[in-house]
Amino acid sequence: MLRFFHQLGSPKYFYHIAGRWIPWLAGIFILLVLAGLYQGMVVAPTDYQQGDSYRIMFIHVPSAWMSLFIYVVMAGAGAIGLIWHMKLAEVIAISSAPIGASFTFLALVTGSIWGKPMWGAWWVWDARLTSELILLFLYLGVMALYSAVEDKRTAARATAILAIVGVVNIPIIHYSVEWWNTLHQGPTVTKFGAPSIDLRMLIPLLIMAVAFKLFYLLVVLMRARVEVLQRERNAQWVRELVDAP
Amino acid sequence: MSTLSLRRAFTLLLWRDMLLAFRRRTEMINPLLFFILVTALFPLGIGADPALLRSVAPGIIWVAALLAAMLSLDSVFRSDFEDGSLEQFLISAQPVSILVLAKVIAHWLITGLPLLIVAPLLGLLPDLPSASIGTLMLTLALGTPVLSMIGAIGVALTVGLRRGGVILSLLVLPLYIPVLIFAANAVESAGAGLPITAHLSLLTALLVLSVSLSPLATAAALKISLS
Amino acid sequence: MSLQEFFHMGGYAVYVWSSYAIALVILVANVVAPILQRRKLFSQLARRQRRERRES
Secondary structure: OHHHHHHHOOHHHHHHHHHHHHHHHHHHHHHHHHHHHHHHHHHOOOEOOOEHHHHHHHHHHHHHHHHHHHHHHHHHHHHHHHHHOOHHHHHHHHHHHHHHHHHHHHHHHHHHHHHHHHHOOOOOOOHHHHHHHHHHHHHHHHHHHHHHOOOHHHHHHHHHHHHHHHHHHHHHHHHHHHHHHHHOOOOOOOOOOOOOOOHHHHHHHHHHHHHHHHHHHHHHHHHHHHHHHHHOOOOHHHHHHHHOO | OOOOOHHHHHHHHHHHHHHHHHHOHHHHHHHHHHHHHHHHHHHHHHOOOHHHHHHHHHHHHHHHHHHHHHHHHHHHOHHHHHHOHHHHHHHOOOOHHHHHHHHHHHHHHHHHHHHHHHHHHHHHOOOOOHHHHHHHHHHHHHHHHHHHHHHHHHHHHHOOOOOHHHHHHHHHHHHHHHHHHHHHHHHHHHHOOOOOHHHHHHHHHHHHHHHHHHHHHHHHHHHHHOO | OOHHHHHHHHHOHHHHHHHHHHHHHHHHHHHHHHHHHHHHHHHHHHHHHHHHHHHO
16 A cells, blocks of 8 residues: 555656546546436425525535635645655646636536525625635636746745645635625525535435545546646656657 | 854844835835825725715725735845845845744835824825724734735745736735735724724734744745745 | 426526536536647647657
8 A cells, every 4th residue: 555655656657547547537427426416406306495496506515615625635735745845746736726726616606696596696795605706816826826937846836835825824714704794794694504404405415526526536637647748758658658649 | 254143133134124125215105105096096986975985994995005015015025036135045044934024024114014104194084983093003003014924925936937926916815805804894893883802803813823924934935936 | 307397497497507507518628628738748749759850
């Protein structure tokens, strides 16, 4: 097991192992997402308060969870890369950023669309939506900094610092926005997610959450492989790959 | 030459930065002017209804202060980067985070303190109640150092970049938001006669946190940017 | 639920289906992007290696 992790540090080994995992991840993801969607869209009952519009939740909530989860992974991988100079950690960190940004964007858009029939407006300064918006800026900042620095090794280390500073700030930002929101209570209170959610709604939600995690794993490995090829483009094994695709 | 004691290095650097800034006094005016202009521009944009102005003034003044602080950030490391002194700091025997602390404190004295001094005048324009003005100064006194401290991290990350100034705002703004929320709200609450101890405690907490931790992040970022 | 009811989504069809459509677009884009990047990289590297072989 330890040998596995040690070997994983080698870009070439990672490239091939990840390549073998990808089809499996894709397959399991598709199965899970179909199961989750069936459960959520067909089996789960209509909510007595929100009608069928609540079904947006099966996309919105897992996206929001992923947006946070990926940021933490990005910061963690960045820290590992910074402390132990692990190239693979750096690669995973920067490969995660666009995926996390996508999920954040998705959470915002679906939250906004869900909000229109619920609250009557395309945007409300709800605590969670506002926090998500700030999170999107944090992601964009990481991506912007990475592309602005020429030397990609330096770029990875700089964005690691930024991600770590960001991850420390996320609870502070979240708390301050929630606090701000309770002071300026809008005409409606977001009260979905009542203490006990119907099991028939909870199950598809959890299935989608797991499905999204697999999706992240799938895509981060795909991106990471390309990044590895880019970084190792002068190495012999990459040259051989290019010559014989 | 014998090595300096840490305290002496700190004071020397602080004094040096203040002296250099004083020699370029006109540069100090820019963020201040920006602060005043933005605050003065708002009534022109949103109408001169006194009740409206009084209610939005705390937020506007604080947003203007925040933007002025962001505008002034570039000068923390710019000149030292350009003439090579920054690299000297990094290879000196002193811990870089302490040197950074000295530079950022100097920067705050140069750019943040003037905002504090001008604020009461700006508070008079929208006819803020005196309780609000007092709180405004208090929040600026607690908040602007936090802005300098956190901002320095962003500057350190972008100092070597060609168009770093553009990215700097993007990097630093999300981190500024808690300060804005607590500070602007404190001023508003003070005007309404509500207690502000919670706001001030939170601002103080942010100040303590940023003074102790951000020099470390800034130092790390500088080492990476100049590698 | 009949198929018609399913598409109707209790009157919220526009909202629910546009959300799912956007989600599909974003997920597909995330999968396609690395594939395209990879192809581009391979063609770049292939060109470079051909050039190097010619020069040597």
